[in-house]
Amino acid sequence: MMTKSMDHGGAAANAALDKFYRLYAAIGFLPIILLGLILVFAIFVPHFLVLPNVLNVLRSSSYLVILAVGQMLVLMVGGFDLSVGAVVALTSVSSALVMAGLKAQIPDHPALIVLAGVLAGLGCGFLVGLVNGLCVAFMSVSPFMVTLGTASIATGSALLLTNGIPVYGMPVGYVDGFGRGLWFKLPSAVYLAIAIVAVVFLLQNFTRMGRYIVAIGGNLQAAVVSGVPTRFYLVTAYVLCSVFASLSGLALTAQIGSGQAAINSQLTLESIAAAVIAGVSLKGGVGRVEMVALGALFLLILTNAMDLLTIDPRIQTIFLGVIVVLAVALDELSTRRTKRV
């Protein structure tokens, strides 16, 4: 098909197409589509562009942004993490249990209680990420199986710890001040998400680690012979992903006000979807954190609009699946388009 367009003297058209692709590579479709979507919803969806709803969208997208950024790191090293949703649940349960338990013993030290709870939650995330990373890096087990396995372990543990019953009893300040609080008129989770995106942005663009993550996902063998400590960075990517999932879980738990083992079964799929929509390649080596943040926002805006239009949540689930399949197919098509020289 390429030769045909050249036969018809389409050099100008080709140049325009080239320019278009370069522009596409630089910004991508996503910001444009996102803007268009916001515009359309603002006009046609009632209550979309009102302050409480905007804050709601920002808050709920923050949790997904944090998750998707971690997922992006793992996708970039050529793996993927199916355990993020389970880590959120395990973090939620363990942090709430620790806080509730300590509240009975040291009711006068809320700060200490919160610290212990947060550490317990992050510890769970760290542990799961470490197991994921070590298995992938040192035993060369498929990331699919490892993270599916650890997801099952984490979900099972969360259910076992709580019998499926929500855990109440976290300090009031934690729930109202952090979880549901507005700092400078914005939900607290937004700041957390912005901080994480900023840190990962610095990591990607200005540090060795950012470059090594691209190298590992782009050509593992090249990274090895170039002296990159590939195993260390593989483990680091998985640990960061899980720890980010924990952070997301902590913020979500504080907002809900209770630790829940069945916190949101769709989070893993949504995190991968947000990353893929943002152009992160499932083959590794390609991904930009600022785009991933927009990808998460995109998904949440869609969901929110469907909620406002009172579309059946079951239909929304189907819709999410369709979006994921489309995004992956487009990713595959765009890599196939690239010419080989």
Added chain:
Amino acid sequence: MIESSQATPPRTAQAAHGDLLLEMTGISKRFPGVLALNDVDFDLRAGEVHVLFGENGAGKSTLINIIAGAFAPDAGEFKFRGRSLVRLRPHAARIMGISPVFQEFSLVPELTVEENLFLGRELGAAGFLNHAAMRAKARSVIGELGFDILPDQKVGELSRAHQQMVEIAKAFLTEVRLLILDEPTASLTEAETQNLFALVNRLKSAGVGIIYVSHRIQEFQKIGDRITVLRDGRKITTVKSGDVSESELVELMTGRKVGVLFPSIAHRPTEKLLEVDDVTLADGMARNVSFYVRAGEITGIAGLVGCGKSEIVRAVYGLEAVAAGTIRVRGEKMAVRPTPIEMLRHGVCYFPSDRVAEGLALGRPVRENASMAALDLPTFSQMRVLRRASERRAIQAIIHKLKLRPPQIERTVGKLSGGNRQKVLLSRGMTRDISVFLFDEPTVGIDVGAKIEVYELMKSLVAEGAAIVLVSSELPEVMNLSNRLYVMHRSQIVAELSGTDINETEILSHFFRERRFEDGPAPASSAMAT
């Protein structure tokens, strides 16, 4: 390209000429199923070009990988500048001045030239990168080498020749004491090759030791000082360059007299079985390619790595997307995008070069692998139900004919040697009525004994009136077996040779043609038949 001999020599370590730089004794390395290196001695002096010569799978790449620190030897002593090295890592090797330039590029396509150059040894402090310093250093190294590449180009978008330059530049980022060049000219033009040789000579006079891996006898006899020949993981001998002739070297490499290795095949070409007319592939790996294949002869296709010779036969079999052109089998026009089953039914079978990735199911028995492409035939199934007894009889007979050792059809293919695996793959062509055999690098990674058997099989196939297409990077192989030989260069067929024109000088002259010839007509002496 900047005239490189004018440039100042790249930064190199000063060492007196003739000092022993590298000393390896009794090196052995075993991989699951193969002894890749068996008690090999090797040494390199400062200011010397030491050529490593051998067939694919002889152990050359294992040896240079050990020197570069990518593999650890199982046994033997490895001394660099008088120091014994154990547990060498690639990173440490580079710091010591051992710079490998691999044939399989150690480049990350998603990163830029500059990012690739510095991969694993970025400049900066506390994990943060110093972009300005790296850009300046990258520019100066590329400038010294006289390469026309830009630091901010993405490597994945470069041509193979330019990627080769990045790979070479990578070796010069640090002080070089020992340079390993693995088939460095495989994708360079004549001018680029001359530049590289000038560079090698400058390095030699600066006291750098160079290990030069190459298949091209005429090329390395010009540039090499000593030649070490490896065969089947053993060191055969080390000779001074110029002391041995070309045919002696081929004999040393293969362990056979040239006449014994390659059977004399009586080509009796009859009708055209396969005609490829003006075919262009969707990814541009082959452009406007036309050739034909006759019954009773071997038609060779030679060319450099990445020239498209493998892609075109894959396209004939329906494994690569065809954008334009026609493919005819026995005069019958095939679909624009043929499928493998369609081609099999028309008597065309493709034998992939990568037997592990594309050819065989390693965990399954010989019998299943052999019958895989013929299960639709009545011998093997009726009404979609397998006829296992009939299958066993048929495959047993074929395996007997191919001399598989041991002749057990229930053995899993993964337990077989390279030569035996190739026979299992070939048996697939015997299970149905195949008249056009497309061989893609049929002797890669198999020992000399098995090679001779593969050649003998080709001979008997041709005698029975089959048409064979032989795609090979091994020049002696295509030269000695082909009745007619097509040469491909940069996605196009640039010559069709026959008779006495099939010789190394003639073929290499087409390998090395300059870019300006690319769109022009082929030289009159070897004009295309069409």
